[in-house]
Structure formats: structure tokens, C-alpha cells
Amino acid sequence: MNDLTLPEPIAAYFAADTQNPEAVARCFAAQAVVxxxxxxxxxxxxxxxxxxAASAQYTYTTQPFTLEREAGSQVVQAHVTGNFPGSPVDLRYRFRLERGLIASLEITA
Known part of the structure; x- marks a missing residue:
């Protein structure tokens, strides 16, 4: 990544993002919503x-570059590059954390 320090579950999500759906799922609470x-x-x-499904359809890399706190959420902006329509793109990942896990994630452009 870069010098950005992310909370552990968010860092783990981005570390596992494209390679391992099982590892991604371990970052989330049992009833999490994406x-x-x-x-x-x-x-x-x-x-x-x-x-x-996303990993099977596209190959991509994600580079987080900002972290902001907004109304109980942690919002990460990341540069995403790959073989998908519109690449490259900067996306916003709005995480809500509970008990050291991701309770919700909303990804928007």
C-alpha cells in the first residue's frame, strides 16, 4: 500500500481483496451487508x-489513498485499475466497523 494507516479489518480487506474471497469474508461480521x-x-x-464473482470476472488492483471519518463510518478512497469498463477509477469504500470486524461496506464511484 502506501503510508496510509488503516484500521486492521479494513487493511485486511484490502490485503485480501482480489486474491481470496474466503480471506475477504473473514474481515466481516456474520450478518454484514455489502x-x-x-x-x-x-x-x-x-x-x-x-x-x-468479481475476482473471476475481472483482474484489478486497489490502492487506498485517503481515510476519513464521517458519521460513524470510515471512508477510504482508493484508486482501482484493471480490465473492467471505465478503468482506472477512484472509488469510495464506506466501512462501518463493529467489534473489530466490518459490519457494512458500501462501494461507490
Missing amino acids: KDEGHTHIGLDAIKAWKA
Whole structure:
């Protein structure tokens, strides 16, 4: 990554992001919610399936570059480059953490 210091579950999410859906799922609470590309994924099985599908369809790298705190959430901006339409793009990842795990994640452009 870079000199950006991220909370542990967020750092673990980005470290596992493109390589291992199981490792990504371990960053989340059991009933976590992910919102991405107009779809909502609830629970660890749905989150694993979401990440596996994205990883199978596209190859990409994610480089977080800012972290802000907004209304109980941690918002990370990241530069994403890969073989997907519109690449490269900067995305916003809005994380809500609970008990050392990700309770929710919303990804927006």
C-alpha cells in the first residue's frame, strides 16, 4: 500500500481483496451487508460469492489513498485499475466497523 494507516479489518480487506474471497469474508461480521454496483449482499456466504464473482470476472488492483471519518463510518478512497469498463477509477469504500470486524461496506464511484 502506501503510508496510509488503516484500521486492521479494513487493511485486511484490502490485503485480501482480489486474491481470496474466503480471506475477504473473514474481515466481516456474520450478518454484514455489502452494497456494490446496485446490489446488496447480506451475510458471509453472499459476501464470499460477491467477491468470488468479481475476482473471476475481472483482474484489478486497489490502492487506498485517503481515510476519513464521517458519521460513524470510515471512508477510504482508493484508486482501482484493471480490465473492467471505465478503468482506472477512484472509488469510495464506506466501512462501518463493529467489534473489530466490518459490519457494512458500501462501494461507490
